[in-house]
Amino acid sequence: MSKLTMEELVAYCKQTGFVYQGSEIYGGLANSWDYGPLGVELKNNIKKAWWKRFVQENPYNIGLDSAILMNKEVWVASGHVGGFSDPLIDCKECNTRYRADKLIEEFTNGKETGDNWENERLLKFIYDNNIVCPNCGKLNYTEIRKFNLMFKTNQGVIEDAKNTVYLRPETAQGIFVNFKNAQRTSRRKVPFGICQVGKSFRNEITPGNFIFRTREFEQMELEFFCKPGTEIEWFKYWKDYCAKFLKDLGLKDEDVHLRDHEKDELSFYSNATTDIEFRFPWGFGELWGIASRTNYDLTQHQNHSKANLEYVDPDDNSRYIPYVVEPSVGVERLLLSIMFSSYDKEKLENDEREVLRLHPFLAPYKVAVFPLIKKYHSDKALEVYNMLSKDLMVTYDDAGNIGKRYRRMDAIGTPFCVTIDDDSLNNNTVTVRFRDSMEQVVVNINELTNFISEKVKF
Numbered sequence: 001m002s003k004l005t006m007e008e009l010v011a012y013c014k015q016t017g018f019v020y021q022g023s024e025i026y027g028g029l030a031n032s033w034d035y036g037p038l039g040v041e042l043k044n045n046i047k048k049a050w051w052k053r054f055v056q057e058n059p060y061n062i063g064l065d066s067a068i069l070m071n072k073e074v075w076v077a078s079g080h081v082g083g084f085s086d087p088l089i090d091c092k093e094c095n096t097r098y099r100a101d102k103l104i105e106e107f108t109n110g111k112e113t114g115d116n117w118e119n120e121r122l123l124k125f126i127y128d129n130n131i132v133c134p135n136c137g138k139l140n141y142t143e144i145r146k147f148n149l150m151f152k153t154n155q156g157v158i159e160d161a162k163n164t165v166y167l168r169p170e171t172a173q174g175i176f177v178n179f180k181n182a183q184r185t186s187r188r189k190v191p192f193g194i195c196q197v198g199k200s201f202r203n204e205i206t207p208g209n210f211i212f213r214t215r216e217f218e219q220m221e222l223e224f225f226c227k228p229g230t231e232i233e234w235f236k237y238w239k240d241y242c243a244k245f246l247k248d249l250g251l252k253d254e255d256v257h258l259r260d261h262e263k264d265e266l267s268f269y270s271n272a273t274t275d276i277e278f279r280f281p282w283g284f285g286e287l288w289g290i291a292s293r294t295n296y297d298l299t300q301h302q303n304h305s306k307a308n309l310e311y312v313d314p315d316d317n318s319r320y321i322p323y324v325v326e327p328s329v330g331v332e333r334l335l336l337s338i339m340f341s342s343y344d345k346e347k348l349e350n351d352e353r354e355v356l357r358l359h360p361f362l363a364p365y366k367v368a369v370f371p372l373i374k375k376y377h378s379d380k381a382l383e384v385y386n387m388l389s390k391d392l393m394v395t396y397d398d399a400g401n402i403g404k405r406y407r408r409m410d411a412i413g414t415p416f417c418v419t420i421d422d423d424s425l426n427n428n429t430v431t432v433r434f435r436d437s438m439e440q441v442v443v444n445i446n447e448l449t450n451f452i453s454e455k456v457k458f
């Protein structure tokens with residue numbers, strides 16, 4: 001359980017340089033966030049860890065980077081133009097706007113999610129259960145309307161329906177439309193997967209909870225193509241794989257649980273879906289969606305584009321449209337989970353320290369270099385800084401006493417602090433102090449890069 005409330009985390013992120021309010025000097029833009037010097041490093045490291053585990057180390061997967069703007073027919077085929085909408089409801093008394101399914105989810109503490117319910121069922125549940133407006137306490141709502149979540153714009157100088165383009169609401173469709181290209185050029189046999197990391201945009205009705213639900217976010221998605229009939233086996237494989245990834249990043253077992261979707265909650269094309277949920281301060285919430293999507297997406301694209309998306313199995317010449325298992329996670333939502341689970345306030349003998357126990361691979365700075373006495377040790381410290389910075393993200397701090405410098409680094413998750421003192425000048429050694437145990441060891445400067453590099457691997 002996190003030691004921080006959401007308000008405390010927002011303040012901490014701003015003060016340390018992880019996340020700022022977007023367009024702040026103009027009064028901000030609702031629900032937009034900018035990532036500061038530490039935030040951009042953490043975000044990049046999360047994406048690197050995911051890419052390493054899902055592309056570099058996994059024998060089945062390859063990578064892709066497709067365009068954000070795509071032919072609008074892609075979104076007709078995928079069902080987003082017709083059906084990517086949220087059920088919108090307004091309170092007639094105070095005009096506050098809600099997502100009807102979220103009203104139900106919050107009222108029932110997550111027991112009912114309202115996912116995939118028809119409007120009539122949502123409205124009936126709200127009235128039957130007397131779910132009053134959280135703002136004014138009245139039970140007087142409008143009908144439920146569907147609100148499409150895609151941001152629409154125009155490509156080129158003329159604004160008309162012919163050149164409408166959408167900002168992609170997920171990266172997945174860029175993978176589906178490249179299925180044949182990627183399979184052919186990489187000479188992959190099914191089963192194999194394609195991974196992509198990139199920005200997605202959704203005009204969410206009720207964004208909020210800091211960076212949990214925003215209108216602009218990044219996704220890390222895998223579309224895994226397999227033979228029909230093997231998808232449930234692969235679905236289990238990827239569930240375990242994702243859960244292990246989170247554990248290896250340092251999320252605690254008690255803060256993570258897997259929730260299988262009930263039959264009436266499944267999308268019509270899915271034969272199994274599980275959410276990996278994280279314990280946020282307001283309760284468990286979806287972190288990672290894993291869905292077995294049958295052959296729905298490729299069939300839709302084959303029908304709409306008229307391109308043949310069948311796979312011919314070279315082993316037995318059978319032809320089929322592959323089934324797909326899709327694990328999809330948001331970078332910012334994972335970052336939020338990591339911040340909540342890493343932050344600690346530790347009682348020391350005569351003191352208390354703020355410490356961000358990030359996995360060293362994720363830490364914005366791997367190492368901080370301190371000259372013990374500025375006047376005497378700065379030249380050598382800069383030499384060590386320059387040496388380390390060839391391989392590692394390093395920071396330098398010569399302000400205040402060493403104890404204060406340690407505290408500053410603990411609070412931003414720097415796993416190693418290196419102090420340069422007289423022994424560095426005389427014996428070419430430094431003191432390395434560990435963030436978590438606060439232990440110190442002496443290391444020769446010639447071995448320092450290797451010593452730290454070994455410890456920050458993922």
Ligand code: GAP
Nearest residue numbers: 170172212213214217287288289328329330333
């Ligand atoms: N291609 C499947 C797909 O996009 P999704 O459940 O809508 O599925 C997958 O999204 C993941 O993307 C979510 O589990 C969440 O981590 C992240 N995500 C979705 N909408 C988001 C939003 N508005 N803000 C931040 N992250 C979001």
